[in-house]
Every structure is written in structure tokens, then in C-alpha cells.
Amino acid sequence: DAGVIQSPRHEVTEMGQEVTLRCKPISGHNSLFWYRQTMMRGLELLIYFNNNVPIDDSGMPEDRFSAKMPNASFSTLKIQPSEPRDSAVYFCASSFRAAKFTDTQYFGPGTRLTVL
Amino acid sequence: RKEVEQDPGPFNVPEGATVAFNCTYSNSASQSFFWYRQDCRKEPKLLMSVYSSGNEDGRFTAQLNRASQYISLLIRDSKLSDSATYLCVVNNNDMRFGAGTRLTVKP
Numbered sequence: 001d002a003g004v005i006q007s008p009r010h011e012v013t014e015m016g017q018e019v020t021l022r023c024k025p026i027s028g029h030n031s032l033f034w035y036r037q038t039m040m041r042g043l044e045l046l047i048y049f050n051n052n053v054p055i056d057d058s059g060m061p062e063d064r065f066s067a068k069m070p071n072a073s074f075s076t077l078k079i080q081p082s083e084p085r086d087s088a089v090y091f092c093a094s095s096f097r098a099a100k101f102t103d104t105q106y107f108g109p110g111t112r113l114t115v116l
Numbered sequence: 117r118k119e120v121e122q123d124p125g126p127f128n129v130p131e132g133a134t135v136a137f138n139c140t141y142s143n144s145a146s147q148s149f150f151w152y153r154q155d156c157r158k159e160p161k162l163l164m165s166v167y168s169s170g171n172e173d174g175r176f177t178a179q180l181n182r183a184s185q186y187i188s189l190l191i192r193d194s195k196l197s198d199s200a201t202y203l204c205v206v207n208n209n210d211m212r213f214g215a216g217t218r219l220t221v222k223p
Contacts, residue, residue: 033211042215043160043203056210091159104150105211107159 002026004108006092012114018080021111024073025094033105034067034077035091049075050097082115119143120206122214130222133194137217139204140186149180150205151189154216160203194221
């Protein structure tokens with residue numbers, strides 16, 4: 001069974017360009033999470049969706065970041081315009097959320113973003 | 117104060133050693149707790165959940181102390197393959213990850 005799929009795996013872009021990261025969660029999972037990981041700040045939750053609806057986007061750093069989940073099998077995280085400080089590994093994770101937020105999250109392999 | 121704090125290490129131990137990591141959390145209302153493992157340049161993967169009564173999985177033992185707001189992970193008879201970063205995770209309606217503790221097991 002396929003795990004969480006992310007694309008691209010690596011992205012190098014220039015400052016000011018738009019970047020779109022993609023995620024396909026595990027089939028049957030109803031919660032999806034976007035994280036960012038850097039050496040300085042560790043793993044940070046940016047936003048999460050439950051049943052395709054954004055529940056908490058308080059971790060999104062600023063208006064340059066946006067995320068969508070048009071259906072249960074696809075989500076995007078967009079950065080426009082990108083800046084060098086956005087360079088990080090971006091992980092997508094999914095889980096089957098029951099009554100409480102206790103379910104195991106399965107992470108994708110991540111997208112390593114470098115903004116020059 | 118960070119919500120979840122861990123000693124970043126690194127912990128360098130010989131094969132066969134016993135090593136313990138602690139993690140403290142600030143939100144007393146936190147509901148559930150986990151240890152994740154992350155290998156270099158890989159994604160985090162669940163190692164084990166942490167239950168109030170403590171739980172064991174082979175060489176790994178996790179414990180929770182709600183009164184003092186910390187969780188621990190004990191690894192016995194460490195193997196070279198245990199070398200990784202161990203992330204403490206605390207949930208209170210969202211998952212908060214610690215910065216991780218790096219472990220290197222040497223021959």
C-alpha cells in the first residue's frame with residue numbers, strides 16, 4: 001500500500017518565484033497536515049485539514065503561504081512569492097482522525113526546498 | 117518557554133549501552149504523547165505511543181509523569197541501527213514536536 005506521496009522531492013527556485021508543493025495522503029485517511037522542518041526551528045505544524053476542511057492555520061507564517069485541499073486525495077501548499085528564509089524541508093502527513101487527536105500520523109518523504 | 121523541550125544531545129554511546137532521553141512539556145492539559153524516530157534526511161516515523169501506565173516494546177520503554185510533565189524513552193542494549201534523532205511529541209488538539217535528541221551508537 002502506498003504511503004503519503006509528495007512531489008517534488010527537491011525544488012530549487014529563485015527568490016520571488018511561486019512554489020507549489022503537492023501531497024497525496026494515504027487512502028482512507030481523513031486528516032492531513034503540512035509541516036516545515038529547519039535546523040533552527042525544528043518541526044513546525046503549518047496547517048491541518050480534517051475532511052478536506054482547514055481546521056487550524058495558525059502555524060502558517062504569513063500571507064505568502066496558502067494551502068488547499070480540493071478533495072480527499074490531494075493537497076497543495078503554495079508559497080508566493082518565495083524568499084530565501086523559506087528554505088526548509090516541507091513534510092505532509094496524514095492520519096485517520098477519530099474522536100480525539102491521538103491517531104498515528106504517517107509522514108511523506110518531504111520536499112526539500114531551496115530558495116536562492 | 118517552548119511547549120516541548122528536549123536535550124538536543126548528541127548522545128554518543130557504545131553498542132549494548134542503555135540510554136535514556138527525557139522530554140518536558142508545558143501544557144498540563146496535553147492529552148497524548150508519542151516518541152517518533154527520524155533518520156538522517158528521512159521523514160519522522162512513529163516509534164511508540166506513551167501511556168500513563170508506561171509501556172514497553174522490546175528494548176524500548178516509554179514512561180509518562182503527568183505530575184512533573186515529562187516523558188521519557190529508555191533504550192536498552194542499544195544497536196548501531198538505533199542511531200537516529202528521537203522526537204518527543206505532545207498532543208493537545210494539535211501535535212507539538214520537540215526539536216529532537218540525536219543518538220549515535222558506536223561499535
